Amino acid sequence: MNGLFKDDPSYRYQIQQWKRTALEKFEEKMKDKERPFPCIPATIGFTTNQLRYGFVGDPRASSTIDEVVVLLSEYTQRSKQFGKFTSLIVFYETPQDLIETYCVEKYEQLFWEHLSGISRKDSQEWPKHIPDDPHNAIWEFCFNGEQYFIYCATPSHRNRQSRYFDYLLLAITPRWVLQEFNTSKIYAENIKSQVRKRLKNYDSIDIHRDLNSYGENDNYEWRQYFLRDDETTLSKCPFQQFLRKIVE
Template identity: 50%
Template sequence: MKLIYDKISLDKNEAILGDWERKAFHLFSEKIQNKELKFPCIPATQGFAMNHFRYAFIDDPLDMNSLSDFAGKFTYYSEISKTTGTYSSLIVFFKNIPETERYTPENYEALFWKILSSIKQFDEEQWPIDIPTDPENKLWEYCFAGEKYFMYCATPSHRHRNSRFFPYLMLAITPRWVLNEFEKNKILSSKVKKEIRRRLNQYDTISPHPDLNQYGKEDNYEWKQYFLRDDHSSPKSCPFSGYGKNDINSESKKNKNNL
């Protein structure tokens, strides 16, 4: 299994990457460092500059062996994330393959949720007991390796939401503890959020998606913000369908006991 990388190692030793991997990282660097069209998420630009991000490259989003590789890297990141910095995130790039060349945002949306559901079968940890397993519960969020995460997805098919466009399928995976740290300074976080919204209005050619909300609010559902469509529509229900083997077994036993 290939390792996950930091920015310094990638900058100094590009030979460790294949052609598509090198291109993906360069495009990401250019996008997040653009001084003229500033990337809206300010904490993301800080995390990149401070080398708090870690990077993974996955060969085929449709191949189960590749998803097993992703799960292994995700598990490793979960183990080390607290040593990488307060703006830590795992940035995951997927290689473009012929099958996805004509994908629409809705096709990528289905693929995104399939990936998140599929890798759960490789998760050795149980779903955290303090997080509901029903995505329609406002306290639900994606969990892996016993940790809670906010997921962000960008695709090559987005046209109006430049903030969700990238030439490769890309995930930015941020631990909940990182977001909690950010929220500790209420005055600063409020100012940063207002600036993010201002930048977002300049960055995209469409107004912010109505599903963008704030964690903990009564009308907020985290899963709706993971993948934003290129218009203002939303799925009627959360497409996530995967839980770890331990959780599935636990649920089965619970259901049998209730019969």
């Protein structure tokens, strides 16, 4: 059974064990009242059943990028039907040998390889109003003409439990969803304050300095897509680097 789906108990009985486990682990995170998950839009989307889910194979297999492209293409076409707090949650099949041998930095490399591979297979041109340089403050990942914020979680994160998940996971959120939280400046500031408060309670490390607001002059969205488990960060976005390798 492939493609997007809306979670319901009957569906779980029809899928492989690892997929069922992934859904159960995700549900645990979203429903935890003692340690609420920091991303408030995600918890609202989950509670109101506006999230959509998809499963893909081992992230080391090149064919898995094609699977993500199929999911994201379908989601892009239908996302506005799902509600104003929707996101696409992609679970990767993450074998035990990968969990045991991959550190955060190796997952980071996989992540950028996948994001670049997905972009390479985009059937539409990059939106003209979005610069193609990730080091521009208004750059963000685009696919099929839609702007997206990308969040990555891995089984190797420990200090940043907000970036930990039992399987490699992507949460892909349309920009128009996040704009809902900025319609009122007071409301937006309140949400931001709540998110940061939750992060302090959730992680055993300080909030990463790269977390910022889209459009601010000192903000670069790509830095927030994949946060390392410490305070370090890449000096240059790998997105163009991988695209350049592909072209060559």
